[in-house]
Amino acid sequence: MYGPAIESSEVLESFTTDIFEARLLGNIQSLGTIKYLYVLSVYRPGETAPCTFITAEVNAMAEAFGGGSHFLCAFADGSHMNFGSSDEWADTENFKAEALSMAKEYVKKGSF
Numbered sequence: 005m006y007g008p009a010i011e012s013s014e015v016l017e018s019f020t021t022d023i024f025e026a027r028l029l030g031n032i033q034s035l036g037t038i039k040y041l042y043v044l045s046v047y048r049p050g051e052t053a054p055c056t057f058i059t060a061e062v063n064a065m066a067e068a069f070g071g072g073s074h075f076l077c078a079f080a081d082g083s084h085m086n087f088g089s090s091d092e093w094a095d096t097e098n099f100k101a102e103a104l105s106m107a108k109e110y111v112k113k114g115s116f
Contacts, residue, residue, distance in 0.1 A: 007057045007079045008043055009035035016042075016096075019104065024048060024055075024111045028100060039064070041074055041094060044103040048111060056080040056110050058103040060093040076102065078116055085116055 013029040029043040039062040045054040057079040066073050072089035076099075079085075092098040110116055 005053055005055075005079075006082050006084075007045075007054065008040055008059055009038070010040065010043065011035050013043065017100070021108070024107055026104065026107055028103075030096075038062075042096065042099050042103070044100070044107060046107040046111065056107065058106050060099045063089045074099075078106065078110070080110060080116060 011033040013033070014031040015027050016030040017028040019026040025047045027045045029045065030041070032040045032043060034040055040059050041062060042060040044058040046056045046058065048055050059077045059079070061075045061077050063071055063073055063075055065071070066089065072091045072093065074091070074093035075089045076087040076093050077085060078087070106116065
C-alpha cells in the first residue's frame with residue numbers, strides 16, 4: 005500500500021472501534037524529505053495491512069511563506085491528499101481527534 009516513508013516509529017496509542025482499528029504513531033524517523041510528527045495507521049477489522057494513513061506532516065516552508073506548522077494529510081487509494089495546514093495538527097489531542105474522525109468517515113464511505 006502507498007503510504008508514508010517511515011524508517012521507525014513508536015506506537016503512542018491504539019484504538020479499536022466497531023468499524024476500524026488504528027494506531028497512533030509518534031517519534032517518527034522518516035526515510036524521505038517529508039517529516040511526520042504523527043501518523044494514524046487505520047485498519048479494517050481482521051486485516052493486517054492499513055487501509056489508510058492520516059498524517060501530520062511538518063510544513064518546512066511555514067516560516068518563509070506562512071501557513072500552519074503542519075499539514076493534515078492522508079494516503080488512500082494510491083493517492084496523497086492534503087487537507088491544509090494549521091498549528092492545530094502539532095497538538096497530539098487535536099490531531100488525534102481529527103484523524104480518528106477522518107478514519108471513521110473513510111472506512112464508512114471508502115473515500116475522503
